[in-house]
Amino acid sequence: MDKDLKNKTLSELEDIVENFGQKRYLAKYIFTFIHCRDAGRISNITTLSKDFRALLAEQDYYISHLNTVRTFSDPDGTIKYLFELADGLRIETVLMTDGKRKTLCVSTQAGCTMNCAFCATAKLGFQRKLTAAEIADQLNIIRKDRGKINNVVYMGMGEPLQNYSAVIKSVRILNHPQGKNIGLRHLTISTCGIADGIRKLADEDIHPRLAISLNAPTDALRSKIMPVNKKYPISALMEAVKYYQRKTQQRVTFEYVLIKGFNDSALHAQMLSRLAHKAKCNINLIEYNPYAPGSFEASSKETIKRFVQILEGAGIETTIRYKKGRKIKAACGQLGADMHT
Numbered sequence: 612m613d614k615d616l617k618n619k620t621l622s623e624l625e626d627i628v629e630n631f632g633q634k635r636y637l638a639k640y641i642f643t644f645i646h647c648r649d650a651g652r653i654s655n656i657t658t659l660s661k662d663f664r665a666l667l668a669e670q671d672y673y674i675s676h677l678n679t680v681r682t683f684s685d686p687d688g689t690i691k692y693l694f695e696l697a698d699g700l701r702i703e704t705v706l707m708t709d710g711k712r713k714t715l716c717v718s719t720q721a722g723c724t725m726n727c728a729f730c731a732t733a734k735l736g737f738q739r740k741l742t743a744a745e746i747a748d749q750l751n752i753i754r755k756d757r758g759k760i761n762n763v764v765y766m767g768m769g770e771p772l773q774n775y776s777a778v779i780k781s782v783r784i785l786n787h788p789q790g791k792n793i794g795l796r797h798l799t800i801s802t803c804g805i806a807d808g809i810r811k812l813a814d815e816d817i818h819p820r821l822a823i824s825l826n827a828p829t830d831a832l833r834s835k836i837m838p839v840n841k842k843y844p845i846s847a848l849m850e851a852v853k854y855y856q857r858k859t860q861q862r863v864t865f866e867y868v869l870i871k872g873f874n875d876s877a878l879h880a881q882m883l884s885r886l887a888h889k890a891k892c893n894i895n896l897i898e899y900n901p902y903a904p905g906s907f908e909a910s911s912k913e914t915i916k917r918f919v920q921i922l923e924g925a926g927i928e929t930t931i932r933y934k935k936g937r938k939i940k941a942a943c944g945q946l947g948a949d950m951h952t
């Protein structure tokens with residue numbers, strides 16, 4: 612049985628507390644001390660009696676924590692953290708600052724199975740899924756170092772919907788008013804297109820924002836860079852997105868990494884706009900970030916401009932995400948680039 616108190620929702624903590632014959636409200640003290648006051652040990656939770664703290668420790672309950680191995684700072688203000696997990700595996704987390712707004716890009720797995728061709732994490736292979744505690748702790752540590760974080764995006768290493776239960780549990784933990792109290796509108800799960808996971812998410816009682824890494828407007832093209840497309844082709848993905856929108860009334864974001872000569876022509880933009888009209892959505896265009904010599908190349912500024920004009924001309928709300936953190940390999944698709952074995 613998992614005895615990590617950081618890996619529990621408040622209602623799970625209430626059950627644990629009750630099983631010790633204690634009042635359920637004491638769980639709030641544990642939850643708040645862990646997630647708001649950075650209690651690293653049970654003995655730090657001074658609002659619990661000494662006897663109860665001793666009893667929890669005797670029964671092997673503990674509070675896990677990530678170790679910060681190193682931080683990297685980009686001149687553009689982006690900061691990357693390299694964390695070590697309890698079993699020695701490593702993950703990366705990125706803090707991006709835009710004016711007063713701080714957005715944290717968290718990892719959900721060590722490595723990834725999805726094998727997207729434009730992504731450095733894919734080259735690490737798959738190591739394991741993170742626990743909800745390990746996901747939430749990325750925020751705990753960086754917030755303690757760098758102050759309030761406004762948005763959390765699940766876009767770091769790993770495919771969030773392949774670690775579904777830990778990811779949704781971490782959303783519950785981060786969203787809870789007794790904890791970090793981050794609104795669901797400020798929590799975004801980004802998937803490479805696991806259609807079944809999108810449907811499952813739609814059926815939950817809480818709905819963070821949803822982003823989908825699309826990257827090509829046709830199956831033939833998408834399958835070349837995203838093997839997930841063979842299992843969930845674009846039609847299946849769009850049906851899942853429509854289902855999500857019926858259940859949540861939410862607009863979704865499609866992410867599209869622009870790769871020179873591959874998916875950045877005027878025709879691609881027109882096909883993408885037709886696809887986008889099938890859902891309530893906006894599009895984030897992302898400049899491709901090379902992570903190794905010989906990988907793809909980024910589209911030129913002129914090509915990107917033309918692409919945006921076509922989308923906007925078709926009435927699609929479009930944003931360009933310019934390269935951030937590129938010098939420290941913290942940009943989209945670059946995580947893990949320095950960790951290849």
Ligand code: SF4
Nearest residue numbers: 723725727730733769
């Ligand atoms: S882009 Fe995301 S889903 Fe694809 S290989 Fe990289 S981490 Fe995995």
